[in-house]
């Protein structure tokens with residue numbers, strides 16, 4: 034049953050996780066994500082779930098992988114240096130095809146950087162932080178309601194594609210309090226991993242169906258599950274042949290990159306006739322939305338594309354949403370310019386403008402307005 | 411001493427890596443090396459069926475079968 | 484008819500991948516014999532490994548398996564076991580994996596008394612990467628990264644386990660296969676975090692660099708130097724220095740993590756219900 038609650042973004046992520054069926058959280062406290070751990074430690078045990086505080090973020094990531102394979106939907110939360118420590122086993126979850134969700138409440142870096150201040154500096158770390166070729170799903174909420182909705186969606190995508198999914202929020206969204214609608218499991222779409230329907234002796238842990246995803250039993254089921262962080266064949270046993278490596282890395286890539294039309298999600302605002310379109314996500318998208326309202330009131334033809342999916346980059350959706358009159362794109366982000374690199378790469382036909390800030394403060398609508406004016410919009 | 415009537419020893423030469431552990435530590439010197447440094451059964455009548463050679467072989471190259479058994483166990 | 488130890492192994496893969504005379508093969512079949520002795524259901528058993536020569540062991544078992552990143556095996560195992568306490572979870576690690584890169588996870592798994600069994604083959608060096616010293620290499624160890632000897636002492640893995648809270652601790656060698664089988668079975672049956680350290684031989688590196696001996700001679704050293712508690716206590720300090728203790732070194736009955744956590748869940752549930760009312 035839906036309930037209205039006045040929650041923090043961090044708390045809303047936990048509400049979303051629980052509604053999606055999560056019953057296991059392992060983590061290590063770190064500002065500004067600690068409220069996710071705190072809420073999980075309160076919510077999960079009465080539901081028969083588990084909160085376990087590990088010795089570090091490496092172990093936290095490992096524990097949620099293990100628990101997911103034993104059949105519990107699992108998640109963790111972290112920030113900054115903690116997210117860096119998770120990269121090792123994020124790769125494990127990709128290679129082993131383990132559904133799990135990581136809430137990354139980003140903060141200023143590098144290193145311990147600005148522990149209590151704002152940043153969106155993990156655009157690239159969330160995409161390319163772990164080594165090797167891989168695809169990654171990263172969802173970006175820009176409100177407390179979206180913290181709930183996007184966490185639900187993160188679990189669904191991770192179960193559907195047997196992969197880790199990152200919910201990338203930030204210090205401001207994480208600590209923001211707003212009134213939201215908390216929906217129960219019966220009111221939301223909940224996707225569960227596909228289980229094998231063949232005889233146990235026929236089952237191969239890594240043999241994909243037509244959708245590129247192999248069914249996933251749990252440890253303890255009659256279908257023997259073999260998970261392997263090293264290059265492996267369809268049965269999960271070590272196989273480092275060139276042909277196998279080529280095929281496996283390709284499949285892990287394709288099962289996500291070929292489904293951008295389903296995974297990718299954007300939201301347009303005032304795009305009709307917009308000559309300049311702002312591209313932003315998270316908290317920056319809220320400042321951008323205000324800037325668009327102000328600019329439109331002043332007769333400037335500006336619109337906004339808010340990214341709900343950051344990676345895989347929803348290029349086709351954005352392209353389609355743009356008005357034929359759109360000549361320039363303005364990327365507003367709380368870093369020195371990370372998302373803009375992808376936009377520049379893909380929109381060579383547009384003039385690209387930037388608003389960047391890495392001081393630990395949020396971008397203000399006025400700063401975006403100023404940039405629009407300076408560019409002659 | 412009970413004369414061992416119990417055992418049959420099956421050695422799979424293709425699995426053997428010639429480490430000599432089985433030869434060296436058989437309490438009854440039942441095994442000997444052939445020209446390829448792989449074990450062969452020299453005097454089965456001394457064998458007590460203790461299976462130490464089987465259990466110490468890193469490569470499952472030795473199976474000690476007790477006569478009354480169809481398989482090892 | 485029950486399963487024999489070979490039924491737990493993918494025998495078609497033998498000879499296995501390890502060097503001639505490497506004791507890992509002996510430890511591998513001993514683990515399978517413990518499984519058979521306890522009649523473990525392969526579908527309720529998970530073999531968890533990390534990285535290193537011994538970390539390849541999972542490929543040989545016909546059970547559920549998890550082969551993961553270096554040093555993290557116990558953390559994966561913690562998640563696996565906590566989420567499904569019915570499972571028997573066997574964590575196979577070397578000295579590098581288990582107590583060097585994984586040292587932090589090792590002590591915390593022991594502290595929590597998670598009901599899994601760690602089988603640590605300690606060959607005093609990193610075999611897979613070419614014979615470098617590890618945190619269990621004794622001071623003065625010659626290795627490919629310490630040709631002048633090491634300037635740091637090695638961990639006593641069993642002491643470490645016990646101090647950190649492991650509730651079952653044992654040590655054995657591949658020479659003592661009968662003892663190994665028995666201790667492994669005991670450890671797997673034990674409720675709580677159990678550790679079996681297998682003093683192992685790496686004939687290719689540690690044995691060659693430090694003793695200039697073969698696999699057979701390493702086995703002889705194990706035979707001569709491994710002593711049980713009773714004999715050990717009777718030795719002089721000088722004699723002790725040349726020996727190491729084997730057998731079951733520690734066992735205590737203590738509630739494991741899951742037993743305590745299940746109680747906590749009940750209390751949390753009762754409190755949540757009260758608060759709703």
Ligand code: SF4
Nearest residue numbers: 436457458460461463
């Ligand atoms: S079973 Fe025992 S006695 Fe017989 S050959 Fe093997 S080790 Fe020797």
Ligand code: SF4
Nearest residue numbers: 426427429430432467
């Ligand atoms: S122990 Fe096994 S591998 Fe070694 S020599 Fe004997 S049969 Fe061959």
Ligand code: SF4
Nearest residue numbers: 501502505536610685
């Ligand atoms: S390098 Fe050493 S530990 Fe590794 S397989 Fe060879 S002998 Fe065994």
